[in-house]
Amino acid sequence: MVRGRAAEIRLEAISAAKRLHREMKIRNTVTSGSGMIDVFGAIEQLEIPLVFKPLKTALGLCLPKPLSGIMVTTERGLYIQRFTAAHELGHAVLGHSGSVDREFNYRAMLEPASGQDFQELAADAFAAEFMLPRWLYKHHVQQQGWTVQRHLQNPDIVYQLSLRMGASYEATCWGLLSHDILNRTDVELLLKTKVAQIKQSTGETFRPANSWANTWRISAKDHGATLTVDPDDLIKIDLEEAAGSGYQWNLDKLRGAGFEVISDRNQIARDPVLYGGGVRRTLITRPPEAPMVNIDLSESQPWQAAPDNDRQLRVSLIMSGKESGGLSRIARINRGAVEK
Ligand SMILES: [Zn+2]
Incomplete structure (x- = not known):
């Protein structure tokens, strides 16, 4: 009953x-x-x-x-x-x-x-x-090209999904069960992984500025997206380098926008199932203090004055930490109390 x-x-x-x-x-x-x-x-x-x-x-x-x-x-x-x-x-x-x-x-x-x-x-x-409606899961899963069998059983991926939906890892896991996207056994397994561990492995030796801040993993799949991040978050950017072709990602605009690049290295993709093969250039950055900022990267041949086949990665970031007191940020914006 x-x-x-x-x-x-x-x-x-x-x-x-x-x-x-x-x-x-x-x-x-x-x-x-x-x-x-x-x-x-x-x-x-x-x-x-x-x-x-x-x-x-x-x-x-x-x-x-x-x-x-x-x-x-x-x-x-x-x-x-x-x-x-x-x-x-x-x-x-x-x-x-x-x-x-x-x-x-x-x-x-x-x-x-x-x-x-x-x-x-x-x-x-x-x-x-x-x-966390079912259509929102579908939206992000399609956007990222994830599949249920290959990706959604991986805690690192579900953590990235949770960040994009603005929900805790735990709530996101339970949503996978309530929408019948994963079965109970798979969800129980996901819940055994602690978010602190995931953040640690994603950020490598770097930590976000406080315990509730997050570590994002951004790639070409996020091109054109708008993401809401905390000013204390770490942003890890995965770029595929067209190795041997002379093309290089140019970080000038990223640095110009105020991002601090704390790590920049090339590596052979170790996990082709998750992130594609080839050479990957991985940046770990801290975003600048600004209400909105863009990640703007393009890959070009440095000696070409006007390259016409640049690859680009553009992501808009809305810098929005937790609400700190009084009215919500959106309510204050509506009342003209803060700048957009
Ligand atoms: Zn209640």
Whole structure:
């Protein structure tokens, strides 16, 4: 009985999230834009008051109508703030009574037990669907040319997927199960790998500036994309060098934009399944402090004045760390309080 009722509640919450996606035309905006769902922007658009405060014992809370409002802690990273806000939005949209939330239980959402708080289950299911819908997985998987069998069982790849969707690694793994993209055994295996380990292997000997910052791995597959990164993140750029042809990637514009190149080396691709064969030039960089910045690289023959067959890698970065207090960044922009 508990399972039947829980499944029903979960489906209702998922439908509510899908309805909101449709009404707000979110799919098109996201797939042609930043690749992640703007949770704070949606709350702002729905005119639900949202503030960030240094809550110590809760991730977030939601006040019921007629007061109606959402508060999210400043004590956690952006991806947890986003999921928390989506969870509280779920309480608001589903017309729940008020709630104070200390943790989220992704597992309980898919494996309800007796004694489960149905209101929390519904808000979690809403948040997961709102932030991590199946079409968003599909969008990124297609963009990167990943396949379920060869790539999505690899923790490094799922971590890169999570960054592009603006969600935690854990939430991203559970989404793979809830959308039936991977089976339970594969997801349990992914969850055994700790994010700290993945960051460590991706960044090699380099570390992001703080423990919640991330290490991105950007390649030709990201050409033309807009990514939202934290100013403290490390950006690793994989470039295929046309070895022996005299073509070289030119880093002048990258350095000119203020990127600090902390490592630059060539290597033979060790894992052709994941990253293609041939010679790979790998840069590890720290982005500059700026609200927006572009990665702009082109490969050319240095002695040619006007090369016409340059290969290019252009990626726009929106530098957006966690919310640090008061109104959300998007709300402040809308009110003209900060520059874009
Ligand atoms: Zn809740």
